Structures are given as structure tokens and as C-alpha cells.
Amino acid sequence: MLAENRIFKIKQLLNKQKYSQVTHASPLFWKPEKLINRITSNKDIQHWLNTQGSLTTRLRQLCPALEVVILSEKLERPLINEAQSLGLQSHELAWIRCVLLKGGEENWVYARTVIPHFLEPNPWTHLQQLGNKPLGEVLFQDNTVQRTSFTFARQPLTIWPYLPISPNQQNNSIGYARRSIFTQQKAPLLLTEVFLPSLLIGV
Secondary structure (H helix, E strand, O other): OHHHHHHHHHHHHHHHHHHHHHHHHHHHHOEEHHHHHHOOOOHHHHHHHOOOOOHHHHHHHHOOOOEEEEEEEEEEOOOHHHHHHHOOOOOOOEEEEEEEEEEOOEEEEEEEEEEEOOOOOOOOHHHHHOOOOOOHHHHOOOOOOEEOOOEEEEEEHHHOOOOOOOOOOOOOOEEEEEEEEEEEOOEEEEEEEEEOHHHHOOO
């Protein structure tokens, strides 16, 4: 019994540490556009990170049958760095949608959408009905939507909630991420896109 209690406490401690790494460590690594070279000096990866307009459109040039797989879609607490970016208190909830963009059998991009104050008359509430449609097909059809500059990060894939790690990827695999805030009628939408190794292989 004592051994079982000891194992249980160790598991609790490990889970607590993992949560702390996700919510507290990640804000330190985001860099503005002018410091992109601190994230990567690879010009091809930089080109992906700096893609203007719809990323979905560019991915479909590589794979017309691009697939969107929903990983999670619900009200929950954002990561601490997300809450800070959106001016939220740590206890406040947001509507968060996590998806994979897949080219064939390969996971290409992990995308995470965070929308605070997700109640009418928030203009983004209709995104509940988005289903497997790419978010980019909505965002870039409305000329009234504004977008901030990108910030970039280079982080382990394990920090991203709900992201499955492929069998051929190690837990220390790195993803190159970008994020920006879209605004419609003063309502923010934080979009993070993580470029996965399967897309960047050979780059």
C-alpha cells in the first residue's frame, strides 16, 4: 500500500510539472517578426512562417485534398501566454479549437484558435458551426477582419494540448510556430499555427 501511495504521489508531481511547463514556460520563447532569425536562420522555414494571406491556400497547392481533423473544440482555460495576449484573467474561459491540417497521411500543421468572451454578440460565435472547414476560408473572405503582425516560436511539440505525436517523432521533436490576432468589430481571435516536421522535412 505504501508503495502504491508513493507511485501515486510521483505521478501527481509529474503531471503538475508537465502542466507548469505548458502554462508557464512557453511565454518566454515568442519573438517578434524582426527577430525571426533567433527562431531559425533557414530561409525556407522563414518563408513558411511569413506566409501572408491564407495558409490553407498554400497548403492546398501541395495537396488539393487537404484534410482538417478536429482534435478539440470547447470552452476551456487558455494557456497562460494566450490569456496574457488576450488580456484575460487566469481563471477566464475561452472557446478553443485545435485542429490538424493533413496532407495525405502526414500531419502538416497544428492550428489552435482561441476566442475570449464567446457569447452573443461576439461576431465569432458562428465559428461553432465551422466543422471540418478550414478557418482560413472564413477569415480571408471578410475584408473587415484585421490582423496583427506575427510572433514566432520554436518549441517542443509536447507543449501543445491535444497534439498527437506520430510514432516516428521523438518527444523532443521541434515545431516552428507563428501566431497573430484577428479582430472583427473589436473582438479578438488568437490563431497559432505550428508547422510540423512532416511538412518541413527536407527544408
